[in-house]
Amino acid sequence: MSFDYFELSAEFDKIEEKLGYLKGNELAWEYLVAARDQLGGMAAPGDGYMPSEWWLEDCKFPVPGHEVDPTRWFQFTFWIPFDTIHDSPDPSKLGAANAKYMKDVAAGALQAWHNGASWASGLASYCRQVSDSFTRADATAICSALEDLHTYVTSDFSVNVLDDPYGIETIRTQWTGKSGTSFNTFYANYDGQIAQMAWASVQVAQTFAAAAHVIHGTQQGVLEFAKSIVKIIDQQLEAWAPIGPPPRDAPETPPWVADVTKIVTSGWKVLGHVPVVKDVKSQFDAVISAGTDVSNFVKTIADVTGTDLPTLSRTLDAADSDEIYKLLTDTLYDDYQQKYVAAMDALQTGTSIDPGDSGYQPPINTSDVLDDMPPPWFPRDDMPNEESMR
Amino acid sequence: MSDEIYVPIVKIYTAARQGIPDQAEELALIGGRLQSIVTTLDVQTAKAGDPPALRDALTIAGNIHDGIRRGVTTLNHAAFALEATGDDYVQSDTQARDEFNQWHGALKGIEPTRTTVPGDVGSPESPGAVLIDPTGHSYPHVIYSSDYDPEAPSEDKSDRDETADEDKSDLGLPYDPTAQYR
Numbered sequence: 215m216s217f218d219y220f221e222l223s224a225e226f227d228k229i230e231e232k233l234g235y236l237k238g239n240e241l242a243w244e245y246l247v248a249a250r251d252q253l254g255g256m257a258a259p260g261d262g263y264m265p266s267e268w269w270l271e272d273c274k275f276p277v278p279g280h281e282v283d284p285t286r287w288f289q290f291t292f293w294i295p296f297d298t299i300h301d302s303p304d305p306s307k308l309g310a311a312n313a314k315y316m317k318d319v320a321a322g323a324l325q326a327w328h329n330g331a332s333w334a335s336g337l338a339s340y341c342r343q344v345s346d347s348f349t350r351a352d353a354t355a356i357c358s359a360l361e362d363l364h365t366y367v368t369s370d371f372s373v374n375v376l377d378d379p380y381g382i383e384t385i386r387t388q389w390t391g392k393s394g395t396s397f398n399t400f401y402a403n404y405d406g407q408i409a410q411m412a413w414a415s416v417q418v419a420q421t422f423a424a425a426a427h428v429i430h431g432t433q434q435g436v437l438e439f440a441k442s443i444v445k446i447i448d449q450q451l452e453a454w455a456p457i458g459p460p461p462r463d464a465p466e467t468p469p470w471v472a473d474v475t476k477i478v479t480s481g482w483k484v485l486g487h488v489p490v491v492k493d494v495k496s497q498f499d500a501v502i503s504a505g506t507d508v509s510n511f512v513k514t515i516a517d518v519t520g521t522d523l524p525t526l527s528r529t530l531d532a533a534d535s536d537e538i539y540k541l542l543t544d545t546l547y548d549d550y551q552q553k554y555v556a557a558m559d560a561l562q563t564g565t566s567i568d569p570g571d572s573g574y575q576p577p578i579n580t581s582d583v584l585d586d587m588p589p590p591w592f593p594r595d596d597m598p599n600e601e602s603m604r
Numbered sequence: 605m606s607d608e609i610y611v612p613i614v615k616i617y618t619a620a621r622q623g624i625p626d627q628a629e630e631l632a633l634i635g636g637r638l639q640s641i642v643t644t645l646d647v648q649t650a651k652a653g654d655p656p657a658l659r660d661a662l663t664i665a666g667n668i669h670d671g672i673r674r675g676v677t678t679l680n681h682a683a684f685a686l687e688a689t690g691d692d693y694v695q696s697d698t699q700a701r702d703e704f705n706q707w708h709g710a711l712k713g714i715e716p717t718r719t720t721v722p723g724d725v726g727s728p729e730s731p732g733a734v735l736i737d738p739t740g741h742s743y744p745h746v747i748y749s750s751d752y753d754p755e756a757p758s759e760d761k762s763d764r765d766e767t768a769d770e771d772k773s774d775l776g777l778p779y780d781p782t783a784q785y786r
Contacts, residue, residue: 234634241768245775252780259786262744268782295785320780329771333764346751347653359644364636374630380623381615391612393689401684407675408631411668418668421661422645460651479696507721539764543757561657564688587664592674598685599678 217433225440226338232447235277237535238330245326248320266292273320275327280455344546348554349531354431357512365507371412375405407591408497417583419508424577427481428557442470464530474553476524485511485577539553613700619688621711628679628719635722636674653752654731662728669725671719676721683716
């Protein structure tokens with residue numbers, strides 16, 4: 215299954231929207247509690263006070279599909295001194311002030327609820343930014359290019375050297391003397407350089423094959439993770455509806471978090487290391503064979519898919535939006551992005567990425583490959599050049 | 605010079621006029637294919653955040669492509685060098701001249717061709733990627749590097765908490781009508 219960036223992006227949008235609702239419920243509830251507590255609570259502030267009880271009315275948290283009506287949980291008590299009631303020329307005005315307060319509280323709770331969206335605003339963008347490095351690349355496009363690299367470059371280098379439709383090999387073996395020796399030397403060096411280039415192209419293929427596996431594995435894991443977070447938020451919104459109060463329990467379903475390191479190393483072990491070919495010129499078949507192995511591995515990368523991938527155990531201790539937000543962003547950053555970077559960087563340094571298997575080395579060390587490579591391959595001093603033509 | 609000739613002069617001219625140019629054409633074709641592959645890998649490397657290992661691999665791929673370009677040039681030179689050697693033999697060696705005069709093949713009257721050297725692949729290892737429309741009808745398409753070092757969650761949380769505090773402060777609580785009694 216190929217990765218669909220827009221599917222993931224849509225899941226991030228859902229997370230921002232729904233987590234905003236959840237946060238909104240919590241902020242509105244907090245607001246109502248603060249507004250009620252501001253009045254002094256159930257106990258009279260002293261002797262000579264009379265309580266005036268008001269129930270919250272016309273206040274709903276407008277979560278689409280999960281509307282919350284908290285009114286039955288909020289009774290407000292206004293403590294008014296007897297003297298004030300007695301001395302008031304119009305005691306009904308005291309009631310009007312209380313009614314205004316209740317109206318303001320209902321409006322304030324709605325505003326507090328909308329502040330949930332303000333808090334969540336930009337969360338999808340942040341998630342896209344954190345996952346930018348491993349979600350934009352197309353592993354399928356890389357794999358397709360690598361198959362072309364093997365067929366039309368590595369293998370065709372071999373054809374270029376080994377095919378001899380015009381009898382150049384005959385000239386090389388039969389032509390003696392100074393010119394004949396020069397001609398033979400030229401071709402020996404030409405073939406050697408082409409063989410080196412074919413070998414180098416296998417190293418390029420090996421690097422990109424290892425990287426395509428990292429990209430594909432991380433992408434598969436992140437989509438499942440994002441979907442599991444949406445489910446968790448849905449569960450919590452469900453737990454709020456329809457009358458509050460806030461849910462006390464954490465979601466029953468744990469988040470699904472891929473073990474990126476294990477996915478990567480298990481694939482890399484299948485890819486293996488590029489075999490040592492001491493003399494690529496005389497072992498062109500070994501070069502092609504190594505290229506074929508990489509090409510065969512590339513064909514299997516797309517098979518790594520679904521929820522059968524190795525996972526990490528992650529739990530939620532609380533049920534609120536902050537906890538879910540922390541789980542979302544920390545996991546996305548620590549368990550996906552940073553592990554993706556560690557795996558990609560390891561392809562240059564050759565260092566292990568699995569603390570439990572420190573002896574295992576990644577399938578390539580591009581730093582060493584670059585150091586060992588002596589470009590440019592052409593021209594060589596002993597080959598004909600522009601000067602020698604004049 | 606005659607003691608040097610152990611292959612027919614026709615074979616030398618055939619190699620100079622067809623064998624080596626064909627080989628150069630094949631090599632140039634490989635270069636063209638590689639150029640297209642490198643472009644794909646360059647774009648995907650940019651989208652993958654330009655990891656150092658992939659940029660190393662693109663450096664190697666770019667070197668291979670440069671090698672192909674120089675290899676084509678070298679084969680072009682080799683064909684002309686071999687043609688010149690054949691001409692020397694025909695001028696100076698009786699047997700070579702006789703063979704040449706008796707030769708009636710299609711290649712006899714032509715000169716070695718120079719294979720067009722594939723275009724420069726540039727620096728694919730540089731950050732980002734640029735797709736150039738070969739027809740020149742549209743502007744180059746720039747692919748920027750993905751964010752390999754994004755902001756840590758603690759920074760995002762800090763911004764978010766700040767927003768929440770400001771919103772809460774702006775909203776405040778309604779005026780408490782009982783405050784005046786206390």
